[in-house]
Amino acid sequence: MQDDSSASYHRAMPELPEVETVRRGLSPHIVGHRLRGARVRHPRLRWPVPAGLDRLVKGQRITALERRGKYLILGLEHGGLLLHLGMSGSLRLVAAATPPEKHDHVDLLLDSGQALRLRDPRRFGAVLWSEAPAAHPLLASLGIEPLSRGFDGEALYRLSRGKTTAIKHLIMDAHLIVGVGNIYANEALFQACIRPTLRADQLSRPRCHRLAEAIKDTLRRAIKAGGSSLRDFVNGHGEPGYFQQSYFVYGRAGEPCRQCGTTIKSLRQANRASHYCPNCQKG
DNA sequence: AGAACCACCTGGCAGC
DNA sequence: TGCTGCCAGGTGGTTC
Numbered sequence: 001m002q003d004d005s006s007a008s009y010h011r012a013m014p015e016l017p018e019v020e021t022v023r024r025g026l027s028p029h030i031v032g033h034r035l036r037g038a039r040v041r042h043p044r045l046r047w048p049v050p051a052g053l054d055r056l057v058k059g060q061r062i063t064a065l066e067r068r069g070k071y072l073i074l075g076l077e078h079g080g081l082l083l084h085l086g087m088s089g090s091l092r093l094v095a096a097a098t099p100p101e102k103h104d105h106v107d108l109l110l111d112s113g114q115a116l117r118l119r120d121p122r123r124f125g126a127v128l129w130s131e132a133p134a135a136h137p138l139l140a141s142l143g144i145e146p147l148s149r150g151f152d153g154e155a156l157y158r159l160s161r162g163k164t165t166a167i168k169h170l171i172m173d174a175h176l177i178v179g180v181g182n183i184y185a186n187e188a189l190f191q192a193c194i195r196p197t198l199r200a201d202q203l204s205r206p207r208c209h210r211l212a213e214a215i216k217d218t219l220r221r222a223i224k225a226g227g228s229s230l231r232d233f234v235n236g237h238g239e240p241g242y243f244q245q246s247y248f249v250y251g252r253a254g255e256p257c258r259q260c261g262t263t264i265k266s267l268r269q270a271n272r273a274s275h276y277c278p279n280c281q282k283g
Numbered sequence: 284a285g286a287a288c289c290a291c292c293t294g295g296c297a298g299c
Numbered sequence: 300t301g302c303t304g305c306c307a308g309g310t311g312g313t314t315c
Contacts, residue, residue, distance in 0.1 A: 013307085013308065013309085015309090046292095046310085070310095084309085086291095086292090086308085086310090087292085087308045087309060088293080088294085088307095088308090103293090120292095121292080121293055121294065122292045122307090122308085123291080123292055123293080124291070124292065124308080124309065124310085138311090163285090164285090164286085165287095169286095172309090174309080174310070181308075181309070182307090182308065270286095270288085271289090271308095273306090273307080273308090
């Protein structure tokens with residue numbers, strides 16, 4: 001059992017690093033396998049799970065498991081599935097005969113005798129069928145991949161011009177940049193010494209470069225941390241798809257800054273908690 | 284057009 | 300102790 005007693009440790013929500021970790025962990029175990037079908041126990045996720053899911057996937061070989069933003073794209077020979085883990089979703093491989101627990105809503109049954117099992121207590125996740133999943137409307141309006149070559153300080157500078165919204169809100173806007181949720185937005189802003197409330201268009205070009213690098217670095221380090229827990233979501237040990245990490249500011253309101261000892265402050269922006277060090281993040 | 288909400292959902296926890 | 304009620308958060312949708 002992992003220690004969850006320290007306030008600075010959290011079970012990470014599925015942001016980009018967690019989704020990418022899930023993808024990397026599952027891909028070698030499922031790609032190339034054929035689906036025997038699907039079992040849907042609870043079709044009411046964010047959108048209804050297609051009624052004919054079993055029939056749609058039966059007999060099809062899995063050709064790829066890709067990621068776009070926080071969506072997973074399970075490519076099949078004909079069509080495919082879009083999967084989203086929402087806030088509380090997890091995917092893991094279990095023996096198909098493993099008894100489902102309360103929130104195990106969907107199983108994709110593999111010819112290996114295993115099942116790809118979606119658990120999602122809060123049901124903000126999604127399982128959608130598409131004839132051409134990569135061209136699904138939900139993916140069409142997504143912004144740039146922060147770990148791609150195209151995302152850098154200049155790209156962030158361009159995105160933020162003319163935007164009066166707070167910089168934290170901007171970097172969390174999936175129509176501009178995908179995959180940066182509340183946790184990594186807070187952490188990246190700390191690393192870049194930028195206060196979350198700063199107006200996006202007030203960010204100088206050098207600071208845009210610094211923030212873009214901080215976003216990449218924060219996400220990369222989280223993916224690396226997740227790599228050590230890859231075994232956790234095959235065969236069902238631990239909490240599949242999640243890993244725990246130490247944060248500088250997220251969830252640390254009232255605690256001393258790890259760099260300067262100043263008390264971490266919190267506020268609400270767009271109905272979401274922001275945490276920052278008033279000394280390290282000036283303006 | 285852009286910005287600021289809301290709805291969705293349940294487990295966990297503070298407060299009484 | 301058990302109840303109430305708030306909070307967490309991604310993201311499409313609504314409203315202003």
